[in-house]
Amino acid sequence: xxxGEEDPxxxxxxxxxxxxxxxxxxxxxxxxxxxxxxxxxGLVHLILIRSNEREKHSGRLRVTLDTSKxxxxxxxxxxxxxxxxxxxxxxxxxxxxGNEKLTFGTGTRLTIIx
Amino acid sequence: NAGVTQTPKxxxxxxxxxxxxxxxxxxxxxxxxxxxxxxxMGLRLIYYSASEGTTDKGExxxxxxxSRLNKREFSLRLESAAPSQTSVYFCASxxxxxxxxxxLTFGAGSRLTVL
Numbered sequence: 418x419x420x421g422e423e424d425p426x427x428x429x430x431x432x433x434x435x436x437x438x439x440x441x442x443x444x445x446x447x448x449x450x451x452x453x454x455x456x457x458x459g460l461v462h463l464i465l466i467r468s469n470e471r472e473k474h475s476g477r478l479r480v481t482l483d484t485s486k487x488x489x490x491x492x493x494x495x496x497x498x499x500x501x502x503x504x505x506x507x508x509x510x511x512x513x514x515g516n517e518k519l520t521f522g523t524g525t526r527l528t529i530i531x
Numbered sequence: 532n533a534g535v536t537q538t539p540k541x542x543x544x545x546x547x548x549x550x551x552x553x554x555x556x557x558x559x560x561x562x563x564x565x566x567x568x569x570x571x572m573g574l575r576l577i578y579y580s581a582s583e584g585t586t587d588k589g590e591x592x593x594x595x596x597x598s599r600l601n602k603r604e605f606s607l608r609l610e611s612a613a614p615s616q617t618s619v620y621f622c623a624s625x626x627x628x629x630x631x632x633x634x635l636t637f638g639a640g641s642r643l644t645v646l
Contacts, residue, residue, distance in 0.1 A: 421573075448632060459535075459621055459637030460574070467632070505573065509633060516581055517633040521566075521574040 421449075421506040421522030429528040436493040438525040440506030441486075447509045447517060449482055451491050454503045454524070463491075463504075493527075501529045533557050537622050537638035544612045544645045552607040552641050554622030562628040563605035564589075564635065565597060567618040574621065580605055581628045612645045619643070 424439045440449070448467045452460040466473045466482045466489065473480045479492040493500055503524040509517050535556045544550055556563065561582045566574040576589030580599040594616060596608045605624075609616055619642050623635040 459639045462634050465632055465634060516628045519633060519635065523571060523573040
């Protein structure tokens with residue numbers, strides 16, 4: 418089963434509103450990342466938050482991490498039509514050999530209505 | 532700066548045929564990956580190469596082989612394609628898999644249909 422599970426699976430909001438999507442995971446992590454995927458394209462890295470951080474900002478993006486609840490949220494403020502995409506969380510854990518294993522969730526499909 | 536380049540973008544195969552997906556990166560990254568993306572399944576890791584000369588199995592390696600040809604190139608081969616391998620395949624690279632902040636750069640994807 419997937420380590421990261423995004424919620425909701427799909428979200429539609431009006432342009433200018435804020436969009437919040439959540440990610441829950443099951444085991445301890447090294448860091449958690451969010452990626453965006455536009456239709457028919459590859460994934461693009463948005464932001465990384467380490468396990469010892471609680472909140473991080475990048476432009477209109479705000480990510481929180483609650484390791485006690487094993488959950489993260491991605492907030493996109495003042496949404497734009499160009500934010501229409503699928504958003505994936507990816508949890509990072511270390512293997513026995515020290516390799517960093519990234520496990521992706523199933524994604525949240527965000528639609529911004531002009 | 533091209534980043535990660537995958538070829539071909541689209542391919543249709545018949546069951547039992549073989550093919551190789553090519554991937555090249557120009558960012559001098561050490562680590563490279565192959566993922567497949569299926570509806571409702573997210574991305575699943577097929578194989579990865581932590582550094583030139585090494586390859587390891589990921590979550591779903593059965594039916595695939597890989598070759599890390601040099602630091603730039605990492606190919607994925609389907610020896611005998613099956614309908615279950617119909618998917619979108621993504622190649623990715625990262626500076627170093629043991630960096631502790633392993634951020635991936637993805638290619639645009641290769642859509643494979645097996646009839």
